[in-house]
Amino acid sequence: MSPLPPKPSRRALLGAGAAAAAGLALAPGVRLIELAQARVAGEPATGQVRWGLLIDADRCASGCTACVDACSQENGLDSAVALRQRPQWIRKVELKELRTGREVSLPMMCQHCADPPCVDVCPTGASFKRADGIVLVDRHSCIGCRYCMMACPYKARSFVHASLTGQKPDVPRGKGCVEGCTLCVHRIDREQNPACVQACADAEHGAMLFGDLNDPHSAIARRMREVETHAVRADLALDPGVRYQGI
Amino acid sequence: MAPGAFARIERHVFWLLIAAGALLVGAGLLAAHAMEQGGHAITGMSNQIVWGVPHVFAIFLIVAASGVLNVASIGSVFGKPVYKARAPLSGLLSLAMLAGGLAVLMLDLGRPERVVVAATHFNFSSVFAWNVFLYSGMFGIVAVYLWALMEMRMNRYAKPLGMVALGWRFVLTTGTGSIFGFLVARQAYQSALLAPMFIVLSLGWGLAVFLIAQSAIYAWNRLQLPPPIQTRMARLLGVFVAAGLYFTLVYHLTNLYWARQVAFERFILLDSGIYTWLFWCGYLVLGGVAPMAVLFSPLPRGPLAVVAASVLVLIGAFAQLYVFIIGGQAFPLEIFPGYAARSSFFDGAIDSYAPSLPEVALGIGGLGIAFLITTVGVRALRFVPQDDFGSQPALAAAQD
Amino acid sequence: MPMSAVACRPSRSLALALLACVAGFVAVPAAAEEAGRTPKPSIVIESGEHCVAAPEQMRREHPDMLRHQRDRTVHRGERGMKVSLNRCVACHADHQTGSVIGSNQAFCQGCHSFAAVRIDCFDCHQSSIRPAGTRLAREAVP
Numbered sequence: 005m006s007p008l009p010p011k012p013s014r015r016a017l018l019g020a021g022a023a024a025a026a027g028l029a030l031a032p033g034v035r036l037i038e039l040a041q042a043r044v045a046g047e048p049a050t051g052q053v054r055w056g057l058l059i060d061a062d063r064c065a066s067g068c069t070a071c072v073d074a075c076s077q078e079n080g081l082d083s084a085v086a087l088r089q090r091p092q093w094i095r096k097v098e099l100k101e102l103r104t105g106r107e108v109s110l111p112m113m114c115q116h117c118a119d120p121p122c123v124d125v126c127p128t129g130a131s132f133k134r135a136d137g138i139v140l141v142d143r144h145s146c147i148g149c150r151y152c153m154m155a156c157p158y159k160a161r162s163f164v165h166a167s168l169t170g171q172k173p174d175v176p177r178g179k180g181c182v183e184g185c186t187l188c189v190h191r192i193d194r195e196q197n198p199a200c201v202q203a204c205a206d207a208e209h210g211a212m213l214f215g216d217l218n219d220p221h222s223a224i225a226r227r228m229r230e231v232e233t234h235a236v237r238a239d240l241a242l243d244p245g246v247r248y249q250g251i
Numbered sequence: 252m253a254p255g256a257f258a259r260i261e262r263h264v265f266w267l268l269i270a271a272g273a274l275l276v277g278a279g280l281l282a283a284h285a286m287e288q289g290g291h292a293i294t295g296m297s298n299q300i301v302w303g304v305p306h307v308f309a310i311f312l313i314v315a316a317s318g319v320l321n322v323a324s325i326g327s328v329f330g331k332p333v334y335k336a337r338a339p340l341s342g343l344l345s346l347a348m349l350a351g352g353l354a355v356l357m358l359d360l361g362r363p364e365r366v367v368v369a370a371t372h373f374n375f376s377s378v379f380a381w382n383v384f385l386y387s388g389m390f391g392i393v394a395v396y397l398w399a400l401m402e403m404r405m406n407r408y409a410k411p412l413g414m415v416a417l418g419w420r421f422v423l424t425t426g427t428g429s430i431f432g433f434l435v436a437r438q439a440y441q442s443a444l445l446a447p448m449f450i451v452l453s454l455g456w457g458l459a460v461f462l463i464a465q466s467a468i469y470a471w472n473r474l475q476l477p478p479p480i481q482t483r484m485a486r487l488l489g490v491f492v493a494a495g496l497y498f499t500l501v502y503h504l505t506n507l508y509w510a511r512q513v514a515f516e517r518f519i520l521l522d523s524g525i526y527t528w529l530f531w532c533g534y535l536v537l538g539g540v541a542p543m544a545v546l547f548s549p550l551p552r553g554p555l556a557v558v559a560a561s562v563l564v565l566i567g568a569f570a571q572l573y574v575f576i577i578g579g580q581a582f583p584l585e586i587f588p589g590y591a592a593r594s595s596f597f598d599g600a601i602d603s604y605a606p607s608l609p610e611v612a613l614g615i616g617g618l619g620i621a622f623l624i625t626t627v628g629v630r631a632l633r634f635v636p637q638d639d640f641g642s643q644p645a646l647a648a649a650q651d
Numbered sequence: 652m653p654m655s656a657v658a659c660r661p662s663r664s665l666a667l668a669l670l671a672c673v674a675g676f677v678a679v680p681a682a683a684e685e686a687g688r689t690p691k692p693s694i695v696i697e698s699g700e701h702c703v704a705a706p707e708q709m710r711r712e713h714p715d716m717l718r719h720q721r722d723r724t725v726h727r728g729e730r731g732m733k734v735s736l737n738r739c740v741a742c743h744a745d746h747q748t749g750s751v752i753g754s755n756q757a758f759c760q761g762c763h764s765f766a767a768v769r770i771d772c773f774d775c776h777q778s779s780i781r782p783a784g785t786r787l788a789r790e791a792v793p
Contacts, residue, residue: 045731048723072595088297088597095596099587112586112594121436127379128372134728142725143775147369148361150301151379157436159584159596163301163361165292171777173737178775179290180361193730236586240435251587 043193054118054137054245055187056217057201058224058233059110061250063211066109069096071212074203075113078188080172091162093185094200099251108251111200111212114139114160114185115236115244122152122161131182137217137245138187146181153182157237160184217245264471265630272623279616282609283358291361294610299602300580305359307572308614310427311456312352312621313386314449315568317424318457320345320393320416323400327413333480336636337465338409342397343628344464344621345457346390351621353386355613378430385423392416401633424450431575438515439579444505448498455491456568459561462488464625466558468635476554477638485557489546492564496539499571518582518601519574526578529570538567577604692765694758698742703733710762717772736776749781 043049075081075094083090094113100106116139122131123139130145131152141152141161153161161184168178174190177183188198197205197214204212215224233247285293296303322341326334357366373380396412399405428449431440462484469476503520506512519526542560545552581602586592592599628634702709703716720734740751743758751759752773759778763770772778 043728043730046729049728085292086297087595088299088602089292091298092596095594095598097587097592097594097598099590099592101590103589112596112598121434123374124376125379125433126374127377127383128368129374130372132726134726136728140725144721144725145365145368145372146362147365149369149379150361151377151430153298153301154437154580155434157584158586159298159598162298163291163296165296166290167774170782171775173740173777173782176775176777181775182361189728193728237436237588251590 043195049134049136049138049193051135051137052218054217055116055192056137056215056224056245056247057116057187057198058213058215058227059246059248060211060213061108061110061248063209063250064096064108064110065209065211066098066107068207068209070203070207070209071111071200072096074199075185078172078191078199079175079186080170080177082170083166083168085166089163089165091164091183093160093162093183110248110251112158112160112236113200113246114156114187115158115242115246116185116187118243118245120242121155121157125151125155127151134189138189138192139184140186140189141181141183143176143178143181143183148180148182150182157240157242261471265626268626269623272619272626275619276616276623278612279355279358279614279619282612282616283363285609286358286613287363293607295605295607296610297602297604299583299597300577300604302576302580303604304573304577304606304610305355305613305617306576307569308617309352309355309359310576311568311572312348312355312617314424314427314453315456315460316345316348316352317389317420317427317450318453318455319348319461320420321454321457322461323396324413324417324420327396327400327409328417330410333483333638336638337461338413339397339400339632340465340468340629340634340636341461342393342400343634344461344625346393346397347621347624347628348460349386349389349393350624351617351619354620355617358613358616378426378433382423382426382430385419385426389419389423392419421450424453431579436584437579438506438510438512438582438585439519439575441510442502442505444498444502448495448502451491451494451498452568452571455488455495455564458484458488458491459564459568462561463558463565465636466554468629472635474635480638481554481557485546485560488557488561488564489543492539492543492546496535499534514585515582519578523578523581523601526574526581529578530574533570534567534574537563538565538570542567690765692761693756694761695745695756696743696758700742702742736772740776740778741780744780748779750779752778 072092072094079093081091081093094111096109097112098107098109101108116133116137118133118137120131120133120139123133126132127149128145128147130142130147131139132142133139148163150163153159153163161182163182164177164179166179171177175186188196188200191198196202201212201214204210213224213227215222217225217228219225228247231249233249234251235242235244235247236251294303319341322334323338323345325331326336326338326341357363360366369379370383373383375381392412392415396409396416399408399412425446428446431437432442432445434440465476468474503516507516519530521527542563545556545560545563581604583592583597583599583601586598704712716734717736720729720732721736723729724732724735739759744751745753745757748754748757751757752770753760755761755764759770759773
């Protein structure tokens with residue numbers, strides 16, 4: 005195996021990513037293609053990296069929907085169908101602990117499990133896990149059987165119930181296929197933060213941290229060594245890439 | 252009528268039946284077209300209840316298709332002559348219902364035009380992918396089995412082919428039960444019990460369908476089913492219904508005691524209105540206790556009573572599947588045990604589902620397909636059971 | 652498969668009817684040749700830059716090129732490749748409408764409606780460089 009080219013530190017990349025996102029917001033139509041890319045054109049994603057999210061439920065503000073709105077904006081999730089049929093890739097869940105009455109809120113999205121049940125049950129292999137840990141739906145193969153929606157313990161997937169127009173160029177999606185949070189794979193591949201993480205940072209809550217779980221020096225890995233974090237439904241032993249602190 | 256004569260349905264009755272079947276199939280195809288154009292938005296399904304009424308019909312047809320072949324299995328594998336005479340009809344019904352069920356499943360897909368993708372790209376950790384082979388293999392095996400049954404020179408292969416069909420059937424129905432059994436996160440489904448439960452349910456539903464079809468065919472051909480045969484089959488149906496009730500009891504007990512799904516069981520058995528009613532009245536009383544009372548009754552009863560009991564069993568089957576499939580999805584997933592959840596994505600909320608016309612029409616279209624195939628088959632070929640009506644040995648065999 | 656000479660002999664009228672059909676199939680295109688050019692799709696290639704490959708190769712192979720690359724992009728995460736549906740749209744979109752579909756003069760739809768091959772891509776993919784509700788964006792995204 006040939007040695008990989010030396011990579012700039014993750015922090016520098018994330019900082020550059022944030023700057024790029026800010027640049028995109030300020031200058032419509034201008035893309036910072038001169039941004040340093042750790043992945044060159046044509047280079048596939050590798051298992052060296054495992055993308056993950058760490059969500060601090062204590063810092064998540066009840067009633068704030070910045071992440072949800074940002075996801076909807078980034079991925080073009082406007083929909084005219086009834087709420088129960090409308091796709092939602094991320095949602096804010098208000099929790100109340102039954103024993104103590106303590107209330108906490110947190111965002112819930114595809115947990116990007118290492119051992120995803122949705123990938124196991126997909127008959128065509130459309131639901132798959134990319135080498136760097138992101139669980140995606142290949143809509144070219146999806147037949148819309150919704151078995152993955154039945155299998156997901158987190159209710160992460162949505163079904164597109166009606167024809168769509170006005171899709172974002174980076175996020176193709178259409179009627180009859182199942183979809184879910186992509187961890188903003190089109191942004192990650194450009195060394196940017198997912199839209200929800202960026203929006204939470206911009207709203208000064210900082211409840212969401214994104215990074216490479218496999219890199220011991222990344223901010224997310226360091227934080228997970230310092231504080232106690234949990235996986236939702238840890239009893240299922242799915243090893244999700246999304247972890248929570250504060251619940 | 253001379254013994255062994257080939258009876259045909261009278262012409263005008265036949266064309267009437269074909270017209271009725273075509274009407275049902277037409278309604279189903281119209282519904283499928285509407286769903287293709289408008290998307291699933293026109294149905295009652297949602298992101299919470301992803302499988303609706305079409306799946307109720309499809310799973311019924313597929314499970315009953317496996318079960319109806321049991322009549323042939325008892326004949327070929329266990330050598331009972333009364334059932335041997337009924338084996339071809341049982342095989343035809345099996346093929347017909349499998350075709351109807353699969354048609355409904357494929358037309359309910361979000362992208363039905365991509366069935367070709369499903370037939371060429373396989374992920375073998377998925378039961379659905381295995382089902383592509385199991386179901387198409389079932390068609391082939393039953394077709395060859397029918398050939399062995401109906402072609403005199405092939406009759407010696409009937410027993411080995413019957414055993415292959417029996418084994419394949421068990422694997423197939425285990426697969427159908429496992430579709431749900433492997434969903435570890437769902438309170439309603441996470442159980443290894445579902446595989447054998449579906450097998451037992453298939454036996455009852457299949458025999459009920461067979462009895463109804465047999466009675467109808469006999470009536471339209473002005474034939475008489477000898478009472479000993481009828482009694483025997485009626486008792487067998489009663490046994491299968493009882494076995495189904497037993498498995499349902501064990502399923503709910505394990506869900507309560509071992510899996511501790513108290514909230515979900517309470518929802519289904521006590522709190523949920525429609526699902527509670529369907530379970531107790533639709534399945535337990537109408538589909539369980541009432542048919543058993545009729546079938547095991549010591550009082551003399553006519554052929555109509557057996558048909559009525561079979562219809563009740565099928566009503567119970569639909570009620571049970573509705574509660575199992577839709578009730579199982581209506582109860583929210585328990586994502587955060589120990590917490591009460593609330594969100595814009597209906598976390599923690601019970602989804603309200605109302606079957607829509609396209610869904611019901613699609614399901615009925617599947618029934619229509621099964622009906623059409625059976626009607627045409629019975630008219631074209633020698634599927635009517637050829638009992639030796641006039642002679643004693645046949646009746647003696649029925650009594651042992 | 653050889654026909655049995657003994658089994659059936661078509662009647663004379665049937666033979667004449669068949670002959671007339673065959674003659675018709677041959678005559679019509681011949682007449683067209685004499686009358687004028689064979690109809691061709693009228694598409695306008697807006698961008699003068701060099702395409703991914705020569706036009707003849709693109710016409711024949713673009714479905715396979717797109718299908719092959721989409722698997723590599725979606726499953727393996729390869730970005731910035733030569734073949735990209737977004738780049739096709741960015742380059743070939745009509746200057747007025749901004750789209751590659753929408754009329755028989757549009758780039759993709761023109762040939763596809765001529766060949767009667769349904770385009771599946773734009774059920775999901777964005778076909779316009781000016782999609783409704785978003786800002787004008789002409790850059791191609793790999």
